[in-house]
Amino acid sequence: MLDFYVPLWPWLAACFAVGAAMGALAPGKTRGKPPARWLIWLGLASIAGVAAIALGAVQETASLHIEAALACFAAFLIGAGAGALIFQRTLAGHEAWALGLIPAALLWWGASEFIERTYEADLQKRIAAxxxxxxxxxxxxxxxxxxxxxxxxxxxxxxxxxxxxxxxxxxxxxxxxxxxxRPPAELDRAACQRALDAVQVSDPVAFHEARATVNRRTALALDKAAEIIRQCPEATIEVRGHGDAGAEDDLLSRRRALAAVHYLRLEGVSGHKLVAIGCCEKAGEARRPVAIEYILR
Structure with a gap:
């Protein structure tokens, strides 16, 4: 847990400095007023973020981004409070601290991009070792x-x-x-094909028209297939791509198959199991429209 914050500390220090500057410069002219609305709403959002992480509602890289946001916001508030108490002798100027949220948000964005690359790369090396x-x-x-x-x-x-x-x-x-x-129990060839056929019907892979880019909807469908493929360790699977209904561009089907295979490999499906094939048959011709099929060899 703590190793996540090791590469994050320079960004947190910068957020603390931004908050301290706002606390030191903001005049204390709001004495006696209730907490500012922005402070209340962001405080509630922070509580919701902590609860979502604790309950496992968010996982993977999304949890890292939310943790970075919570840490940056906390560092900003601590800095603002410290600056106000040292230089203004009061926290009454908290409404004006909101101006510092803009640079703090930019720092959080930079930290998220940095953490996603460096932290996961470091963790991957350690697990591989x-x-x-x-x-x-x-x-x-x-x-x-x-x-x-x-x-x-x-x-x-x-x-x-x-x-x-x-x-x-x-x-x-x-x-x-x-x-x-630990993965689920392995499936034999027949059971694996039946499971892939079922997920192809329940969660068909879809692309935007004339596109082969894996979007969020495409990724969710491929994730379902990846769960099945991981249970078929001895199988070689043809990932067949199809173009749009009525289209004549056979290259599109090949690009879609390659995009699906590339995504599945990133999801941890061993590369030797997958073979990308572009099919001339277009999606939507005399059958249920589908962009990707899975066939066991």
């Missing part, structure tokens, strides 16, 4: 925020499963602040 030390293959490990998923060969290794009692005794493993989860 642990798997190699234990004699396991780190290929197929996927990291999102503090959550790490592993293929069966890695997750089955008790030395790497930080949820196991033996792993809890290892300070090195505990320091990663990541949980390696």
């Amino acid at each position: 642990l798997t190699q030390t234990a004699g396991a293959d780190p290929a197929g490990m996927a990291l999102a925020g503090r959550n790490a998923s592993a293929p069966p060969a890695v997750a089955a290794n008790k030395e790497l499963n930080v949820a196991a009692p033996a792993a809890e005794a290892s300070p090195t493993l505990a320091s990663t602040s990541a949980s390696v989860s």
